[in-house]
Amino acid sequence: MTFFQVNGVEFSYKSTKVLDDVTFSIEKNEVTSILGPNGVGKTTLMKCINKILMPDMGSVLIEGSELHEMSRRDIAKNIGYVSQRGEMSRMTVFDSVLLGRKPHFEWEVTDRDIRLAGRVIHLMGLDDLALKYVNEISGGEYQLVQIARVLVQQPKVILLDEPTNSLDLPNQHMIMHLIRNIAIRNHIAAIMTIHDLNLAIRHSDKFIMMREGTIYATGDHSIITPQNIRAVFNIDAFVEKVKGIPVVIPI
Amino acid sequence: MVIRTKNGDISSDHDKWEGFDIYDDGDGEAIHNSSLYRGYVRKKGLMMFLALIILFVCIIIAAHNGPLNISSSDIIRYLLTFDNDGMGGVIWNIRMVRIIGAILAGSGLAVAGVVMQCILRNPLASPYTLGISSAAAFGASFAIIFLNAGSSITSTVSISNPYVTTISAFLFSLLATGAILLLTKLTRVSSETMVLAGVAISAMFAAGLSFMQYLATDSQLGNIIMWTFGDLGKATWSWNTLIMAVLLSVTLYFYYKRWDYNAMEAGEETAKGLGVHTERERILGMVLASVLSAVIVSFFGIIAFIGLLGPHIARMIIGSDHRHLIPLSIILGAIILIVADGVGQVILYPSVIPVGIITSMLGGPLFIYLLIRRYGR
Numbered sequence A: 001m002t003f004f005q006v007n008g009v010e011f012s013y014k015s016t017k018v019l020d021d022v023t024f025s026i027e028k029n030e031v032t033s034i035l036g037p038n039g040v041g042k043t044t045l046m047k048c049i050n051k052i053l054m055p056d057m058g059s060v061l062i063e064g065s066e067l068h069e070m071s072r073r074d075i076a077k078n079i080g081y082v083s084q085r086g087e088m089s090r091m092t093v094f095d096s097v098l099l100g101r102k103p104h105f106e107w108e109v110t111d112r113d114i115r116l117a118g119r120v121i122h123l124m125g126l127d128d129l130a131l132k133y134v135n136e137i138s139g140g141e142y143q144l145v146q147i148a149r150v151l152v153q154q155p156k157v158i159l160l161d162e163p164t165n166s167l168d169l170p171n172q173h174m175i176m177h178l179i180r181n182i183a184i185r186n187h188i189a190a191i192m193t194i195h196d197l198n199l200a201i202r203h204s205d206k207f208i209m210m211r212e213g214t215i216y217a218t219g220d221h222s223i224i225t226p227q228n229i230r231a232v233f234n235i236d237a238f239v240e241k242v243k244g245i246p247v248v249i250p251i
Numbered sequence B: 001m002v003i004r005t006k007n008g009d010i011s012s013d014h015d016k017w018e019g020f021d022i023y024d025d026g027d028g029e030a031i032h033n034s035s036l037y038r039g040y041v042r043k044k045g046l047m048m049f050l051a052l053i054i055l056f057v058c059i060i061i062a063a064h065n066g067p068l069n070i071s072s073s074d075i076i077r078y079l080l081t082f083d084n085d086g087m088g089g090v091i092w093n094i095r096m097v098r099i100i101g102a103i104l105a106g107s108g109l110a111v112a113g114v115v116m117q118c119i120l121r122n123p124l125a126s127p128y129t130l131g132i133s134s135a136a137a138f139g140a141s142f143a144i145i146f147l148n149a150g151s152s153i154t155s156t157v158s159i160s161n162p163y164v165t166t167i168s169a170f171l172f173s174l175l176a177t178g179a180i181l182l183l184t185k186l187t188r189v190s191s192e193t194m195v196l197a198g199v200a201i202s203a204m205f206a207a208g209l210s211f212m213q214y215l216a217t218d219s220q221l222g223n224i225i226m227w228t229f230g231d232l233g234k235a236t237w238s239w240n241t242l243i244m245a246v247l248l249s250v251t252l253y254f255y256y257k258r259w260d261y262n263a264m265e266a267g268e269e270t271a272k273g274l275g276v277h278t279e280r281e282r283i284l285g286m287v288l289a290s291v292l293s294a295v296i297v298s299f300f301g302i303i304a305f306i307g308l309l310g311p312h313i314a315r316m317i318i319g320s321d322h323r324h325l326i327p328l329s330i331i332l333g334a335i336i337l338i339v340a341d342g343v344g345q346v347i348l349y350p351s352v353i354p355v356g357i358i359t360s361m362l363g364g365p366l367f368i369y370l371l372i373r374r375y376g377r
C-alpha cells in the first residue's frame, strides 16, 4: 500500500483553473520537493492536500484512508502544515509551539504536551526565545518556531511551504537536515516547496516538477536535467555533478 | 559526521540536527524550559488574582459614591453580608445595582472586543467600530420617533412602554449583525470583508440616525440624545440579571474556544491546518459577541472605547494567549467602567455625567497614549 497518494486533484479559483489532474505518491522516510515557477500552483496544491481548500475533483489517501472524508481535526492529526505566511501575534514562543498539540487535546493542554513542546524547543535550539513574544523575534526565528510547532503536532505527513524562506545559510541547511532526519527517524514523510534548486536537490529524495498547474515530471535527482529545467522554468542551465550530487548553474 | 543520503554522502558537523524522535516526550528527564513555562503560567495566574483584588477595591470605593455618608467599614459589612435592610438597602439597591451594571457592561463589551479583534484579525474591531452601537442608536431613535416610546425608564418625558426603545435598539443591532454576515456570505467569510462590511453598515446607520434627528421634534431630539449617552443610572436588577445570563453563557463559549482563538492568532491557514473551523468560529463568534454587546448597548446606551481599551491594555499586560486574555479583559473592562462612572459622579457633583460621555472623552486620549506606548519608538 502506498503511504501517501494524491489522485487526480483539480482546483479552480472562481473560473481560472489552477490545478489540473495532479497525481503523485510518496513513501514514508522520504522528503519530496515540489519545484516550479511562481504562481504555478504549489501553495494551492498543498492547501488542497489538507483541505484548507476543497479540491473540485480527486482524492488524497493516507495509508489507504481518504483524507477528505475525515474531520478537520483528524486531518490535522495526520497532516501538518507550515504556511508560507504565518502571522506573528503577541503569544510566547512556547505557547506558539504548544499550539501544535491543538488537534490532540480536548479541553486544555496536559503536562505531557508541555513536556513535548519544551523538548522540541530545546532540541531546535530555541531555549533562549521560549518566553519571548513572537511579535518580538526575527522572521527567521519565527520560521523555526513554526517548524517546531509542526513537529509537536506529530503528523504523518509534513507539508512545508518554503520552509527555508528568511533563514540564513546555516539555518537553511540545519532545517533541511533536520526535516530529512526527522522523516527517517519517525517513519513519516515531508513534502515541501522550495525555490532554491540546489538546496532542494541536496536534501530531498524525490522531486515533483510542476508546469502550468500540472505535474511535468516526477522522480529522483535524475530528472534534474537542463531539458526539464528549460521546460519548467524557461531558463537555460548547466547541471554539473559535484560529489555525485547535481548542481544547477543557470546560464 | 557524515549524512548518508540517497543522492550521495555529505560531510557535515551539524551533529545537533541529526533528527529526533518526535513521539518522545522526554518522560523522566527534566526539561528546563518546560519548568520555566509552568512558572510563567503561574505568574500570569497571580496577575489575574491581583487584577481581581483591584476590582474589589474599586467596587468598595465606588460604593462610597452618593449623597449619604456611609463609612467604609459599614459598606464592607453590608457587601459581605448581603444585608439590604436600611443603609444596606441604600448600598445594594441604589449603589450596587449601578456598580454591578458597570461590571456587566464593562466586562461584556471588553470580552466582545477581544473576540472580535481575534476572529477579525483587526485591532480596531469592537462593538462600537463595527456598527452595533450606531445600529442600536438608530433603533432607539426609531422607537422614540415612530413608536412614540420614551427614551428610558428614568426619562421625564417617558410615554408608553419604555422597553420599546430597548427592544427596538436590540432588534436593529441584530439587523446590523445580520447584514454584516450576509455581506460576508455573499463574498467570502474572511476577516477583511467582515470589517469592511461592519464599517459600511455603521456609516449607513449613522446617516439614518442623522436623518431621524432632523425629523424629530425638540423633545424627541432630547430623548434621542439622552439615550445616546450610555448611562449606568438606568441599571435595574432585572436587566442586570438578563445581561448577566447572556454574559455568562457567551463568555463560557468564548473561553471554551480559547485555543481555537489562539490558533487563529497564528493566521488563518495555520489555524485551519491545526483543525480549526475558522469560518464557523468567525461567524459564531461574531454573532455571540454582537448579541452580547447589543443587549448591553440597547439598554444602557452607547458606551464607546471599552471594547478597545479593555482588550488592548490586557494584551499589553498579559499577551494574546486567550486563556489569560479573556479573563483579564473581563476584569479590566469592569474596572475601567466602574472608574469612569465614578469619575462621572464626582467631577460635577452633585450632577452626574453619563458614563458614555466620560468614556468617549477619556477613551480617545487614553487610547492614543496606549498606541504611542506600544508602537512608538
Ligand SMILES: Nc1ncnc2c1ncn2[C@@H]1O[C@H](COP(=O)(O)OP(=O)(O)OP(=O)(O)O)[C@@H](O)[C@H]1O
Pocket (backbone or CB within 6 Å): A013, A018, A036, A037, A038, A039, A040, A041, A042, A043, A044, A045, A084
Ligand atoms: N485566493 C486566490 N484567488 C484567486 N487566485 C489565486 C488565489 N491564490 C492564488 N491564486 C492564483 O493561483 C495560481 C497559483 O497560486 P499559488 O499560490 O498556488 O502559486 P505558487 O506556485 O505557490 O507560487 P509561489 O512560488 O509564488 O509561492 C496563481 O496564478 C495565483 O495568481
Ligand SMILES: [Mg+2]
Pocket (backbone or CB within 6 Å): A042, A043, A044, A084, A161, A193
Ligand atoms: Mg506559494
